[in-house]
């Protein structure tokens with residue numbers, strides 16, 4: 302699909318032919334399997350001022366940083382519960398403690414699980430080091446392909462830098478994840494088409510596409526939330542453009558609507574991420590407002606498997 306075709310599809314009154322094609326491609330390449338990933342949000346310390354994010358440097362939130370032991374313990378619990386991928390996510394700080402991340406990655410690797418890192422724009426040297434320690438995947442969403450909008454939302458960064466880091470990630474042999482938000486203030490359907498084509502240009506192995514949720518205490522508080530229907534449409538087109546990619550149903554879609562989250566698994570999505578961050582920290586990692594029930598790694602995993610079974614999918 303080219304840009305005009307994508308714009309036409311996203312705006313179509315009847316999108317069902319695209320949903321059907323996305324579901325067909327997903328079944329063809331992924332069967333009825335949904336990959337379940339455990340995400341540990343190990344620190345909310347952040348030096349950047351991304352205007353949509355509830356953890357940005359100007360937000361008055363209590364900051365935390367899990368110790369290396371705590372991160373390892375949480376990862377081991379998630380692996381023991383059956384998770385095969387551990388996602389390590391945090392805010393972005395200059396001079397990230399990559400030694401800790403490296404040791405955690407080596408441990409996870411030794412236990413036979415895969416590691417995804419999502420800690421913002423690391424340097425090439427840091428990326429090389431983490432790859433050597435066993436990190437398999439890196440998730441760095443481009444957030445928006447519109448350069449002007451990117452500049453407005455990110456006082457501390459440029460789209461060029463973000464894309465250069467993504468190119469490093471790809472060149473170093475990581476499974477590369479990008480993605481974007483749907484419904485950012487100022488975004489148009491043309492932007493969304495560019496976002497989708499950029500995923501293809503980067504050569505993404507995975508892409509997280511989720512609705513924007515207005516976060517209090519940020520410059521975008523009070524803005525309209527992204528539209529779940531448009532989010533599902535974007536996921537479906539991503540599946541058509543990148544038939545073999547891993548496409549998660551984002552947590553933000555689930556926050557807006559549990560029903561829509563379920564439906565997304567029939568629109569091309571094949572991955573779900575579940576928070577396993579310890580209870581004492583979980584409420585402090587609030588990128589956007591969300592009610593997070595107490596975390597019970599084993600039970601939560603069993604509940605997801607049950608939910609997936611109800612819609613004919615097998616969570617692994």
Ligand code: SAH
Nearest residue numbers: 353354391392393420421442512513514589
């Ligand atoms: N610091 C890391 C991790 C960011 S948090 C990095 O910069 O990559 C993970 C993702 O949450 C972001 O990439 C963004 O797409 C999403 N996000 C942040 N604020 C959001 C909001 N208000 N609504 C919806 N998604 C948001």
